[in-house]
Amino acid sequence: MTEESRGFLERERFRELFDRLVLRGYQTLAPVVRDGTIVYEEVSGPEDLPRGLRDLQTPGSYRLEAGESGRFFSWANGPQALKPLLFAPREILWETRRESDGALSFSSSSPSPRPLAVIGIRACDLSALALSDRHFGKGPFPDPGYALRRRDLFLVAVDCSHPADTCFCVSTGDGPEAQSGFDLALGELDSGFLVRSGSEKGRELLRELSLPPPESSMEEALKRQADQARSSQTRRLPSRNLRNALASRPDHPHWNNLAARCLSCGNCTSVCPTCFCFSEREEPALDGHSSLHLREWDSCFTAGHSYIHPGPLRGETRFRYRQWLTHKLDYWHDQYGRSGCVGCGRCLSWCPVGIDFTEDLPLLLGEPDGH
Amino acid sequence: MTMSGSARPEEGSKTPHPKPRIAVLKLASCDGCQLAFLGLGDKLLELSGQVEIVHFAEAGPLGPLTGLDITFIEGSLSTREDRDMVLSVRKESRFLVTIGACATSGGIQALRNLASGPLLSSLYPSPEVIDFLDQSTPVASLVPVDLELWGCPVTGDQILGSLRSLLFGALPPVQTDKVCLECKRRGIACVTVTKQIPCLGPVTLTGCGALCPSFDRGCYGCFGPAENPETSSLARSFSGLGLTPSEITRRYLFINSNAPAFLKEGRRWQGGDSHE
Numbered sequence: 133m134t135e136e137s138r139g140f141l142e143r144e145r146f147r148e149l150f151d152r153l154v155l156r157g158y159q160t161l162a163p164v165v166r167d168g169t170i171v172y173e174e175v176s177g178p179e180d181l182p183r184g185l186r187d188l189q190t191p192g193s194y195r196l197e198a199g200e201s202g203r204f205f206s207w208a209n210g211p212q213a214l215k216p217l218l219f220a221p222r223e224i225l226w227e228t229r230r231e232s233d234g235a236l237s238f239s240s241s242s243p244s245p246r247p248l249a250v251i252g253i254r255a256c257d258l259s260a261l262a263l264s265d266r267h268f269g270k271g272p273f274p275d276p277g278y279a280l281r282r283r284d285l286f287l288v289a290v291d292c293s294h295p296a297d298t299c300f301c302v303s304t305g306d307g308p309e310a311q312s313g314f315d316l317a318l319g320e321l322d323s324g325f326l327v328r329s330g331s332e333k334g335r336e337l338l339r340e341l342s343l344p345p346p347e348s349s350m351e352e353a354l355k356r357q358a359d360q361a362r363s364s365q366t367r368r369l370p371s372r373n374l375r376n377a378l379a380s381r382p383d384h385p386h387w388n389n390l391a392a393r394c395l396s397c398g399n400c401t402s403v404c405p406t407c408f409c410f411s412e413r414e415e416p417a418l419d420g421h422s423s424l425h426l427r428e429w430d431s432c433f434t435a436g437h438s439y440i441h442p443g444p445l446r447g448e449t450r451f452r453y454r455q456w457l458t459h460k461l462d463y464w465h466d467q468y469g470r471s472g473c474v475g476c477g478r479c480l481s482w483c484p485v486g487i488d489f490t491e492d493l494p495l496l497l498g499e500p501d502g503h
Numbered sequence: 504m505t506m507s508g509s510a511r512p513e514e515g516s517k518t519p520h521p522k523p524r525i526a527v528l529k530l531a532s533c534d535g536c537q538l539a540f541l542g543l544g545d546k547l548l549e550l551s552g553q554v555e556i557v558h559f560a561e562a563g564p565l566g567p568l569t570g571l572d573i574t575f576i577e578g579s580l581s582t583r584e585d586r587d588m589v590l591s592v593r594k595e596s597r598f599l600v601t602i603g604a605c606a607t608s609g610g611i612q613a614l615r616n617l618a619s620g621p622l623l624s625s626l627y628p629s630p631e632v633i634d635f636l637d638q639s640t641p642v643a644s645l646v647p648v649d650l651e652l653w654g655c656p657v658t659g660d661q662i663l664g665s666l667r668s669l670l671f672g673a674l675p676p677v678q679t680d681k682v683c684l685e686c687k688r689r690g691i692a693c694v695t696v697t698k699q700i701p702c703l704g705p706v707t708l709t710g711c712g713a714l715c716p717s718f719d720r721g722c723y724g725c726f727g728p729a730e731n732p733e734t735s736s737l738a739r740s741f742s743g744l745g746l747t748p749s750e751i752t753r754r755y756l757f758i759n760s761n762a763p764a765f766l767k768e769g770r771r772w773q774g775g776d777s778h779e
Contacts (some may be wrong), residue, residue: 167692167719192740194696211692221688395683395733397705402687413676416667418549429688435679435730449733484683484695484705485740 137335139343140350142324146178146204149251149288149316149327152337158249158286161217163210168196170210172217172250181252182207189296189477192486199294205252205320208296211482213257215405217248218281219264222428225277225412229422243277247284253314254292255307256299256476260405261287262313266468267408286333289314293357295365298477300490303368306474308361319354326350367480367490369473370497375465377497378458386495391450393485398431400479400487401456406472411436432456457489457496523572523670526558528592530578530585531612531639535656536603537561537577543659550663553670571596573669575662579605579612579639586636586645593646598669601642602662604655608727609761611655613639616761641761650674653708655725655758661710678710679730682722685713694721701741703754706732706764727759734768748772 141149153160162175165182175181186199187207199206224241231237253261268278289310292301301307310317315334319326326346329335371377401407411430416423430437433452438445446452464472480488527537540547541562550556554573557566568574568588574596580586593599601607615622616638623630642648650669652661668675682704686693694700694716702721704713708729715722728734734755741751755769 168697169692171690192696193699194693211687212690216690221690393736395705395736396731397681397683397733399683399687399693399705402684415664416671418546418663418667419553420667420670429684431684434681434684447731449731452731482693482696484693484702485736 135335137329137338138346139327139338139341140324140346141318141327141341141343143322144324145341146325148341150175150177152340153249153251153286156249156286156337157247159246160249160251162251163205163207165196169194170196170207172210172213172252175251178204186294187296189298189481190486191298191480191488192483194481201322203293203320203322205290205292205318206294208292208294208299209254209256209476209478211403211478213253213405214250214261215264217250218261218278218285219268219408219410219429220277220427222426223277224424225427226425227422228414228425230420240276243280245281245284247286248281249286249288251288251290253287253289253310254476255289255310256292256301256304256474257405258287258289258310258313259304259306259474260476263406263468263470263472263474264408287314287316289317289330291317291319291354291358291361293320293361295361296477296481298367298480298488299365299475300367300369300477301475302362302365303372304471304473304475305372308365309358319357321350321353321357323350326354367477367488369461369471369475369490370493372471373465374461374471374493374497376462378454378462381496382454382458384496385500386492387450387454389495390453390487390489390492391448393487394433394449394453395485396433396449396452397484398433399482399484401431401433402429403478403482404460404472405476405478406460406474407431409437432459461493522553522555524557524570525554526566526568526571526574526592526596527556527561528558528568528574528576528578528588529560530576530589530606530642531581532578532603532605532610534561534577536606536654539602539654539657539659539662540575543663546659546663550666568592569595573598573600573666575600575602576606576642577602579610579641580636580645581612581639582635589642589645598649599642599646600650600652600665600669601648602652602654602657604653604725604727604758605639606642607651607653608759609639609641611758611760613761614756615639617756639761650677652710653726653759654710658710658712678708680709681705681729681732682707682709682711682713682716682726685709685711686716689713689717691717694719695740695744699744701744701746701754703737705737706734723758724754724765725758727762728764732764734764735771738768738772748774 161172163170164173181204185196188195226240229237268275292308314330329338409430410427412427414423435444460472604610665675695702700721703724704722707724708726710726738751751772752769755765
């Protein structure tokens with residue numbers, strides 16, 4: 133465990149953080165507004181950030197509006213954070229080539245990513261990162277593309293001060309403050325940022341910034357802010373551990389109510405920071421002598437996901453929804469020792485018909501004929 | 504599905520084989536899907552080196568429709584002549600591939616299937632010279648089709664991807680994903696969630712690369728129903744977004760009105776019946 137250093141970065145000096153990252157060779161991504169949402173893109177400095185904006189999120193709706201504060205991070209999250217940066221939505225895994233003697237040769241397609249720094253990552257997404265690290269990055273066969281992109285990642289987290297109406301990270305134990313998995317973490321106040329390190333790399337960068345120590349009043353203000361963020365969350369999961377609670381109710385009639393609304397469109401799984409399913413396909417070249425092997429984001433809401441001869445095991449939407457929620461909240465525990473939900477609320481906001489499973493869970497866990 | 508017979512040998516043999524013979528035909532259509540071929544540019548030249556394009560009116564060749572390896576058909580069955588041509592070309596083609604909404608579902612002109620009253624006389628001054636079938640129907644309603652490429656129009660990538668597989672003698676994997684998945688892979692903000700724009704993406708097959716949502720428009724359903732399309736739930740959400748029942752009907756009864764899933768949902772909302 134690295135010793136934590138702390139310092140206070142005045143708002144006027146915020147740019148220095150970006151400059152330091154550039155000097156260290158990082159391509160620096162930070163939140164920007166695009167198409168009415170907050171996404172992570174390459175920035176040149178704090179002026180590109182969604183300063184003063186707030187996000188209004190409800191099930192099936194996401195909207196940005198001007199807030200009262202001049203803060204950089206007075207919003208909760210956008211549709212994506214780290215997932216597409218590490219687990220590419222579409223990537224070439226290898227190329228197969230037919231040589232002149234008819235033999236096939238295979239060449240893997242290793243990305244050579246520039247080291248990436250990402251500013252503004254929230255606690256929920258750090259928890260999700262820890263889960264996808266376990267899934268893609270650990271074990272005897274780490275995913276090469278993921279591992280390469282992950283290796284040099286520099287993460288600047290931000291304690292969440294303005295959870296959205298859809299957030300419930302308190303009940304999953306993942307937020308609102310960044311707990312681990314970052315290089316630096318920022319607590320934002322009107323006057324600037326309380327910066328703390330979470331890794332040796334972070335400590336070094338903090339040293340280079342040579343910041344004054346934070347005043348105790350700042351620490352107290354941040355603590356109050358976090359308490360407020362906590363108490364502002366109204367949604368919750370009934371329990372952090374629903375192991376066997378859903379798998380034991382496969383025939384609960386409420387699954388049918390969910391299926392009647394669900395579009396089986398895969399938006400929830402696509403925005404879920406812990407969903408990792410993919411499909412693979414060949415893209416043969418026209419000359420017939422080579423073929424690209426592609427990997428793409430898939431979803432348990434597609435037919436291909438459960439396809440076994442002679443057809444999909446989960447043909448109907450109710451089986452697909454049940455699979456998603458039961459895996460995410462129930463038998464994920466058997467695989468990863470915790471639930472697959474980090475409380476970010478994205479699957480609520482980005483569901484086109486606004487399904488809010490935090491409302492449905494108590495019904496699924498209750499008696500079929502009521503409560 | 505006709506998948507019998509071995510692949511035409513292309514490799515590993517010293518004796519030269521004739522190039523695979525390809526035809527591109529049209530029935531009742533706008534020619535837009537043929538343009539997907541022409542829009543291939545350099546790839547079309549590369550293709551013409553590998554296959555013999557026997558018949559392709561839009562590009563020039565008008566050779567006889569016999570002994571064909573792959574026949575692409577654009578357009579819906581709308582006249583007796585269309586029907587005769589399809590029956591004949593089916594016998595002459597190893598693979599028959601429909602390209603586009605018209606050939607695959609009946610197309611926008613299938614809206615006439617739903618019209619009541621004397622349509623011909625209301626449109627043409629001399630309706631007696633027009634000889635057409637009662638309905639505009641997809642090619643598969645008449646003969647077995649080996650592969651259906653949806654789209655209005657189809658894209659060059661769909662053509663190339665399937666053509667390569669067919670030249671190997673195999674049917675390509677069929678795309679069944681919904682437009683939503685493509686929006687998310689491309690990082691396009693959902694137009695329904697951010698702007699409350701009604702969008703057919705959740706029930707529509709992808710293949711266009713989520714073109715309309717990338718320009719801030721809802722999906723029009725050009726590529727027809729995706730696998731497992733939850734048309735009713737989406738229609739109810741359209742109602743919640745302020746569409747009237749007749750507007751919901753028009754969303755579904757449009758480019759692919761004759762596709763069963765869209766036809767059923769469109770009819771359900773006809774006459775103001777919302778079936779809540």
